[in-house]
Amino acid sequence: MDVRLLGRVDYAPxxxxxxxxxxxxxxxxxxxxxxxxHPPVFTLxxxxxxxxxxxxxxxxxVPTDRGGQVTYHGPGQVVAYPLIDLKARSYFVKEYVHRLEEAVIRTLAHFGVTGHRVAGAPGMYVRLDDPFSHAVLPQRPQRREPGSPAPQPDFSGLGxxxxxxxxxSNHRTYHGVALNVAMDLSPYQRINPCGYAGLQTVDLSTIGVSATWDEAAQQLAAQLTRLLAV
Incomplete structure (x- = not known):
């Protein structure tokens, strides 16, 4: 996979x-x-x-064709767009999403932070009281009976x-994942992040981790390259 570091680029083009x-x-x-x-932009x-x-x-x-609700992109956030062929790699969308999340988990672990999945809510979360705790979340994804409804996400104590x-599209992926490193987080107060009113958004700097954009970008790129290998 050819990794391209684009720097700061406008979202629409x-x-x-x-x-x-x-x-x-x-x-x-x-x-x-x-x-x-990206420069500051809300995507829908x-x-x-x-x-x-x-x-x-x-x-x-900016309206887009990705899944999900509204989110914010801005300086100090590492955005990763894998452009790969799932059919050639022989795994399905659910597995692909799991690998993207796992890449973030391992990137956070590199900086000493424990990332968590939340049932019914894609993305990655940290404990607000102790981002370095390895304790298992009660709201983690758990096995469900086939046909049962997705759980209502519980963000209690999380950011x-x-x-x-x-x-x-035709087995080929675009859009991707965005990791908050050291941002101005105030624009998140102008939206309901991912459609959830009151959902708190954090970055590495606000939970006490000093990391540069370049450090986080290199780590996330390395983890994605490793985990998305065939």
Whole structure:
């Protein structure tokens, strides 16, 4: 997989470039992993409801074709866009999402932080009272009977540190995952993050971890490259 560090790039043209790459990639062309950050922007997924954008102000709102609701991208956040062929790698979307989340878990672990999954809510979360605790969450994903409804997410005592939203077209992926490193978090107060009113959003700096964007980007890229290998 060809890893490309794009630096800070505007969201809209990057979104268009992802779609073009997925649509036009020739057989035998190497798959790619784009690592970047964006100027301030709110993005609205296919399930996004405009009422979750409370007061965008001077920050643009861009509709997209990824899954999920509204989220925020801004400086100090590492955004990773894997552009890969799931059919060629012989795993399904659920496994792909699991691998993206696992890459974030391992990246956080590199900085001493314990990342957690929450049942019914994609993304990665940390304990607000002790981000370094290895104690298992009661609201972790657990085995469900086939056909049973998805659990209502419980964010008690948690802060969201990474968001996930993907699109798969003809087995090819785009969009991806965003890890908060050292951001101005105030724009999250202008939305209901991921459609959940009151969901607290954190970054590495606010939980006491000093890491540069470059350090986090290199670590996340390495973990994704390893975990998305065939």
């Amino acid at each position: 990057t979104f268009d470039a992802m779609k073009d790459f997925v649509a036009q990639r020739l057989p035998g062309e190497r798959e790619q992993l784009w690592i970047c950050e 997924g296919l399930a996004g409801k405009p009422e979750h954008v409370l007061m965008p102000g001077d920050i643009p709102v 969201k540190i990474a968001a996930l939203g993907i699109k798969v």
